[in-house]
Amino acid sequence: MHDGIEIEKRGVPAVVVCTEQFTKTGEAIAQMRGLPGYPFVVIPHPIANLEQKELAGRAEIAFPQVVMLLTLQTDQAD
Amino acid sequence: MTTIADYVKLVNRYMDEDLTDGLPVIPPYRELIAEMVEASGLPANHVLGIVPPRNVELTVETAAINAVMAGCLPEYMPVVIAMLEAVLEKEFNLVWPSTTTKGVAIMVIVNGPIRKKIKLNCQGNVFGPGFRANATIGRTLRLIINNVGGAKSQILDKSVFGHMGKYTYVIGEDEENSPFTPLHVDRGFKPEDSTVTVLALDAPKMVVDFSPAGETVLRAIADVASPLVNVGFGGKDGEMVVLLGPEHRATLVAEGWTKEQIRQFLFEHIGRKVSDFKAAKRNLPFTKGDDEFIRAYKSPEYINIVCAGGGAGRISAVCDGSVPEKFTKSQTKKIRI
Numbered sequence: 001m002h003d004g005i006e007i008e009k010r011g012v013p014a015v016v017v018c019t020e021q022f023t024k025t026g027e028a029i030a031q032m033r034g035l036p037g038y039p040f041v042v043i044p045h046p047i048a049n050l051e052q053k054e055l056a057g058r059a060e061i062a063f064p065q066v067v068m069l070l071t072l073q074t075d076q077a078d
Numbered sequence: 079m080t081t082i083a084d085y086v087k088l089v090n091r092y093m094d095e096d097l098t099d100g101l102p103v104i105p106p107y108r109e110l111i112a113e114m115v116e117a118s119g120l121p122a123n124h125v126l127g128i129v130p131p132r133n134v135e136l137t138v139e140t141a142a143i144n145a146v147m148a149g150c151l152p153e154y155m156p157v158v159i160a161m162l163e164a165v166l167e168k169e170f171n172l173v174w175p176s177t178t179t180k181g182v183a184i185m186v187i188v189n190g191p192i193r194k195k196i197k198l199n200c201q202g203n204v205f206g207p208g209f210r211a212n213a214t215i216g217r218t219l220r221l222i223i224n225n226v227g228g229a230k231s232q233i234l235d236k237s238v239f240g241h242m243g244k245y246t247y248v249i250g251e252d253e254e255n256s257p258f259t260p261l262h263v264d265r266g267f268k269p270e271d272s273t274v275t276v277l278a279l280d281a282p283k284m285v286v287d288f289s290p291a292g293e294t295v296l297r298a299i300a301d302v303a304s305p306l307v308n309v310g311f312g313g314k315d316g317e318m319v320v321l322l323g324p325e326h327r328a329t330l331v332a333e334g335w336t337k338e339q340i341r342q343f344l345f346e347h348i349g350r351k352v353s354d355f356k357a358a359k360r361n362l363p364f365t366k367g368d369d370e371f372i373r374a375y376k377s378p379e380y381i382n383i384v385c386a387g388g389g390a391g392r393i394s395a396v397c398d399g400s401v402p403e404k405f406t407k408s409q410t411k412k413i414r415i
Binding site: 025032 | 133228230234
């Protein structure tokens with residue numbers, strides 16, 4: 001979350017992806033950084049122990065949401 | 079007129095607002111805070127550093143408020159300040175121990191004359207209850223992580239289990255009953271200096287070994303420090319602490335072991351044979367013969383040897399769970415008295 005916000009502050013579009021176990025954590029960090037409601041992509045947990053094929057499945061879940069957030073107008077992102 | 083009931087109501091408010099570790103705190107009021115600031119020897123607005131993950135400045139006054147809440151006495155403040163300066167050093171990387179799923183706690187080891195002045199326990203039940211300095215100095219750190227850093231449990235502190243050291247994990251080295259150079263002298267300080275050393279570690283594991291020979295004791299300590307998941311792929315640049323209990327130390331001293339010999343022996347024997355990895359269906363990222371030994375640590379200096387604990391019982395303790403230095407590196411700070 002820190003990385004995504006920092007990258008965006010430098011004018012580079014970014015999307016934060018985390019697993020559902022870290023939803024509250026992500027929301028709390030966004031709030032701390034003064035961006036409550038900062039949108040991010042949430043995918044199923046876990047990631048760390050997945051095989052290549054399962055990881056690809058996670059990427060497929062994330063992809064449309066990533067595209068959606070990258071193309072979202074700023075005034076919609078509240 | 080303020081009644082006891084009002085006081086309890088106030089304490090409960092701190093609890094309700096999640097400003098405690100789950101136990102009642104002393105409500106910080108102006109006079110106590112001022113006393114605590116004065117005991118630090120620093121101005122109230124002096125900035126000690128930036129506390130992650132909220133990344134806010136920690137002033138001496140804020141440290142004093144949390145020290146009051148934790149139940150510290152003013153004479154603990156020099157230790158509290160040095161402890162905070164140590165954990166706020168860049169290389170300690172406080173954000174990692176504050177938030178990691180690994181659930182480490184911050185062990186604080188105090189050396190030097192200040193231990194006596196503040197009655198810090200270095201002996202029996204050294205990790206246990208009953209000693210105000212040990213209980214409240216560590217608690218101050220936990221309250222600051224919670225209240226200033228904002229690393230609340232289950233939200234930003236994502237420990238899977240955590241451990242009891244997250245309430246307090248403060249010990250003193252029993253220098254007076256140790257034949258070895260104390261930790262702070264190993265780290266380049268003078269014996270008459272008082273210091274605080276901080277390391278992010280798992281809970282202590284007990285090494286109960288009644289064997290009468292020094293080498294057997296050291297092999298038992300090495301064994302407890304060598305689970306496969308701790309050895310990893312070997313050669314780690316992460317730290318551990320071995321607490322030598324009085325009876326084990328007496329055996330080692332009687333046999334003429336020096337601290338450096340003990341450290342070297344442990345370095346050479348903490349680890350596992352390649353065949354153990356294979357038997358556990360665990361792959362190593364390199365090829366070696368079955369009988370080759372994979373040492374857990376990169377060099378002996380990652381093994382800190384400290385003397386503590388109570389007189390009766392042939393027990394030492396291993397505190398490890400080390401991670402590479404890029405995540406966290408132990409720090410030692412001199413206490414300004």
